[in-house]
Amino acid sequence: MPPRVPAIAFIGGGPRTAGVLERLAANRPDLFDAPLEIHVIEPYQPGSGRIWRYDQSPGLLLNSTAADVTMFTDDSVTCDGPSVQGPGLSAWAAGVLDGSIRDVPPLEPHLLSQLRALTPSSFPTRQLQSKYLEWFFGRAVSALGPETTxxxxxxxxxxxxxxxxxxxGVEQHSVRLASGAEVIADVVVYALGHTDSAPDDETARLSEFAARHGGxxxxPSYTTDVDYSAIExxxxxxxxxxxxxxxxxxxLLFEGRGGRFEERPDGGLDYLPSGAEPRLxxxxxxxxPYHSKISSTLSSPVERPRYFTAAVVEALLALHAELDFRAHLWPLIAKDAGYAYYRELFTGYPERVVGTWAAFESRFDALDWYSAEREELVAVSVPDPALRLDLEKLDHPLSGCAFADHESVQRSVAAxxxxxxxLRTGPDHSETLALFTALLYVYMDLGRLVPQERLNARSQQSIHGWWHGFFSFVDSGPPSHRLRxxxxxxxxxxxxxxxxxxxVRADESVGRFVAGTFQSPVVVDASAYIEARLPSASVERSANPALAELHDAGLGTEQRLLTSEGAHSTGKLLVSGNYEILSPVGIPQKGLFAVGPWTSGWGAGAFARPNTNAAPFRENDALARRILATVAATTQSLQPN
Incomplete structure (x- = not known):
């Protein structure tokens, strides 16, 4: 009998799976150079998947420029597998236009127009991104070679x-499909991307209230999947x-209903309504809103972190059994952010500061971020208080403001x-770009430098919650024209x-939703209420049947953290440092792996900036090598004695 060919099944076929496939192809020659079967289970188009699928509004954009998107594990990535150079989105678009990239299905006329207009600083449509991701998936499959089906x-x-x-002859896994078919695999990888959750009690109560009162x-949902036609x-x-x-x-609710924006001669922007719009x-x-993306240029490149480094983290790990994010790590991160910000301020705008960068730097180096001496140094060196970096104020810009009436709220938020x-689109505030870049470097390095298991529970909660939210608020905002x-x-x-x-509360006395804030007397009521955010992670309440079944069968569990305030569930699937799914008692489930934002790992996105040693590519490589090692061990066990 011919030898059995080992099989790998991916549940989910979006960009994360495509990235792992590329890493399997790159690492196979060293780890498993033999026939292999791979199954990709994905109801949408493989490569783009649900979130990045072509079939969504053509007005929806990435919040990254074309130059800042790649799927390739370039030579900046610190990993055990070989790097593979390839075009990011911007270079891919140019290659499609000039014919140097040919393995792309014919594109619709409006996409060809987008390709012609695209520049490295453009914010591409998600429809165009879907074609890049689907092309990358096809390339990854081809790279696996003829011995892989x-x-x-x-x-x-x-x-x-x-x-x-x-x-x-060995234990395998049977993956059941909605069609009634099944896939048999030695290794199963859950790579589901962003998933929905069944409503919690409060959400169900609000939906029931709206239905009962005709509202x-x-x-919380992926915005483009919601039917807003009932809103009049x-x-x-x-x-x-x-x-x-x-x-x-x-x-979706304004341009999507026929309205349009028009530039004024003075550079302003007007909205011309269609008459079909609601009032929000x-x-x-x-x-x-989230901070705008930045269009300024740095006077000098931002260096890699100076204080939040591998050596410093190793020293902290040697001193402490557990690290505390707020006490041990955040002051270093804040100081790195401040260093980059003030370096750009001093070198780019010397007229706005007192003294030289060299003098400031020598004193700044020796001071803790949260120290009176550091605050005094900044106060003396930066005369304008508006130019002094206050990270807490940055996080909550309207904290402490008391608004007297409706108009004061409107003026304050608009201002x-x-x-x-x-600050972010003018030519003379590049210190905002330095801050952006410094935070980005730290965000990418955090998972690489700090073992998650060495953080106390409170810190893991802070990283999944506050830190990710703060970073997204400052660094992951929309293109500037969206704020205009x-x-x-x-x-x-x-x-x-x-x-x-x-x-927000549901008021039974009037049958309407009522909303206000704790900082103003303004109260409004309406029959319609939209929670404009993605659903919180929840394996237990997952709307994805495979993930929910994994939990219900006792094969996987939610990550639970025990803090001084009691037990807390992050809602994320508990995985090991090797991406193996862990049972409720912490035992690795042989042959079952999971990766993505809904797992207890660091949750890096599926694609990233080129040449940044990006976390998703490091994760993809490590996971691919782990999968190949597992497959190799399985194959070895089948060899005759």
Whole structure:
């Protein structure tokens, strides 16, 4: 009998799976140079998957420029496998146009127009990104070579169970599909990307309230998957959340309903309504949108972290059994952010500071970020208080503000947005770009330098919660023109601001949603309420049948942290440092792996900036090598004695 060919099944076929496939191809010659079967189970187009699929509004954009997107593990990536150079999105687009990249299916005319207009600093549409991701998936499959067969199942996995090995001689896994078919595999990789969750009790209560009173409630969801057709022209709508999901919502409810933006001769922006738009009342915890992306240029490159380094982290690990994020790590991160910010301020705008950078740097090096001496140094060296970096104020810009009335809220939020645009899109505030870059470097290095198991529970909670939220607020905001559009909608009377500290309740006495904030007396009511954010991670309540079944069968569990305030579940699937799924008692589930934002790992995205030693590529390489080692061990066990 011919030898049995080992099989790997991927549940989910989006960009994360494509990245792992590329790493399998790169590492196979060294670790498993033999025939292999791979199954990719994905109901949407493989490569792009659900989130990045082509079939969504053509007005929705990436919040990254074309130059900042690649799927290739370039030679900046610190990993055991070989690097593979390849075009990022910007270079791919140029290659498609000049014919040097030929293995791309014919593109629709509007996509060809986008390719011609694309520059490295453009923010591409998600439709265009879908084509890049699908092309990359095809390239990764080709790179696996003729001895590897890749079968794509346009289906949904509903569960996984261990088989008895009767047919194969070793224990395998049976992946059940919604169609009734099954896939037998030695290794199963859950790579599901962002998943939905079944409503929790509060969300279900709000939806039931809206249905009972003839209203509308959209729970946390991927924005483009929600049907907003029930929202009528002129209707008041309460919106909670002002992040990226909110930006997408504005696209769908305004330009998506026929309105358009028009540049004024003075450089301003007007919104010309179609008459089909609702009126939104938006608020959030901070009360302001994410910071704009930055278009300035640095006077000198930002260096890699100077204080949050491998040597410093190793010294901390030697001193402490457990690290505390706030006490041990955050002061170093803050100081790195401050160093980059002030270096750019001194070197780029010497007229705004007192003294030289060399003198400031020598004193700054010796001081703790949270020290009176450091604050005194900055106060003496930077005369304008508005130019002094206050990370807490940056995080909560309207904290402590008491608004007297509705108009003061509108003025304050609109002025904040305009000031953000002035700082981040003007030519003379590149210190904001230095801060952005320093935080990006630390964000990418955190998972590489700090073993998650060496953090106390409170710190793991802080990293998954506050730190990720702060980084996203400062570094993962929308293109600047989206904030200009918000101001235009505001001037048109179609977007009103509720401010920070937002609350919403369902009022049975009037059968409507009521919203306000803790910092102003403004209260509004509406029959429609949209929660503009992605659902919180929850394996236990996952709307994905395979993930829910994994939990219900006792094969996987949510990550639970025991803090001084009691037990806390992150809602994420508990995995080991090797991406193996862990049982409720912490035992690795042989042959079952998981990676992505809904796991207890560091949760890096699926693609990243080129030449940045990006975390997702390091993870993909480590996971691919672990999978190949597992497959090799399985094959070895089948060899005759």
């Amino acid at each position: 890749v079968t794509v199942h346009r289906d949904t996995a509903t569960g996984v169970e261990r088989s008895d090995g009767e047919r194969s 509308f409630h959209a729970p 022209a002129g209707q008041d709508v309460i919106v909670a959340g002002m992040g990226l999901a909110f930006v997408d919502l504005l696209v 009342w938006a608020g959030s915890r901070r009360g302001v 904040y947005i305009q000031n953000d645009l002035d 559009e918000m101001l235009a909608l505001h001037r048109a009377g179609l977007l009103k601001f509720l401010g920070p500290g937002m609350w």
